[in-house]
Amino acid sequence: MPCRTNEELQNLVEEAKREAPAGKVADYIPALEKANSSDLSAAIFYPDGTCYSAGDIKDQFTLQSISKVISLALALMDRGEEKVFSLVGQEPTGDPFNSIVKLESHSPNKPLNPMINAGALAVTHLIAGVDVTERLERLLCFIQDLTGNHSITYNKDIAESEFETAFLNRALCYFMKQHCVIDEDVEELMNLYTKQCAIEMNSLDLARMGCVLAMDGVDPLNGRQLIPFHIARICKTFMVTCGMYNASGEFAIKVGIPAKSGVSGGVMGAVPGRFGIGIYGPALDEKGNSIAGLKLLDIMSKKYSLSMF
Incomplete structure (x- = not known):
């Protein structure tokens, strides 16, 4: 094991x-x-259930963009690859995560990938259910299974704050509605998406979820295939190519593991076949990634030879 004690x-x-x-x-x-x-x-969760942690591990934080990985897995399970990727591309972008530029300039006018805001909104649009309540409940139940924590829910104050200030995301939705990428009421989609981003957990929960991805979608503690193998592979690939916003290329060179960050300061890592990592550090760099979290992953990758490349 790379890390053998909490003190380490x-x-x-x-x-x-x-x-x-x-x-x-x-x-x-x-x-x-x-x-x-x-x-x-930070927490490291191993397939045998061993977990090492450091810092205030009980600190709760919202997933924000980390939720994009999980909503993608659920949408792929609901709709299939052909449907999802007819509406969302599979290519990285060097633009900021909330940019509208590529939607306008790219043909067809669909988001380049599911890890930018436009792509994540299109993916959330595809989660099955009769209304926002059912779709959110399905997503929450999925995340509760992935973490083994059935008390996980969303932070109502943060969801409301995001909903009231999500003007750019609304603009992305209206643009995509004009080009038939989405076909539901924009306010309904924003209601679901802001609650999705406000789903709250701690670093241990995040590390266990990362471990499921690291083990190709299998919950190592009970052997359940929570995410089909090919979908887990797709999610991890997007984490490598697009998971750290427009710093993903540099991160792949320096750290070299599938990871996804969020603007709350969370980072989920999945070291293939080995373990999951959950980090919370709310101070962000200029690209929206946890600045201390990135440093920690850089240190760990060098110390424990984590890079998959």
């Missing part, structure tokens, strides 16, 4: 925390501004 992981966390003052907590969603920029916690 704590030492790495303390080293990475030195980067936090150079970052800034997300402020474009008002409710996220309340986070403590100096926080950093």
Whole structure:
């Protein structure tokens, strides 16, 4: 095992925390501004159930863009690859995660991949259910199974804050509706998407979810195939190529594992065949990634030879 004690992981966390003052907590969603920029916690979850953790592991945070990986898995299970990828592309983009540029300039006018906001909105649109309540409940139940934590829900205050300020995401939706990528009421989709992003957990939950992906969709503790093998592979591939916003290429070179970040400061890592990683550090760099979280993963990758390349 790369990390053998909580103390060993704590030492790495303390080293990475030195980067936090150079970052800034997300402020474009008002409710996220309340986070403590100096926080950093991490968990490593192994297939045999062994877990090592460091920092305030019980700190709750919202998934934000990390939820894009899980909604993609569910949409693929609901609709199949042909349908999903007829509406969303499979190529990386060097643009910011909330950019509208490629929607306008790319032909056909569909999002380039499911990890940018436009693509994630199109994917969430495909989650099956008769209404927002049923679709959200299905997504929550899926995440509860992936984490083994059936108390997980969404943060109502953050969901409301996101819903009230999501003007750019609404613009993306209206553009996609004009071009027949989505065909539902925009406010209904925004209601579902903002609740999806506000689903809340801690680093341990995130690490266990990462472990399921690392083990090709199998829950290692009970042997259940929660995500079909080929869908888990697709999700991990997108995590490598697009998971760290427009820093994904540099991250692949420096760290070299499938990972997905969110603007709350969460990072989920899946080291193929080995273990899952959950990190929370709300101070972000200019691209929206946890600045101390990236440093921690860089340190771990070098120390434990994690890169898959």
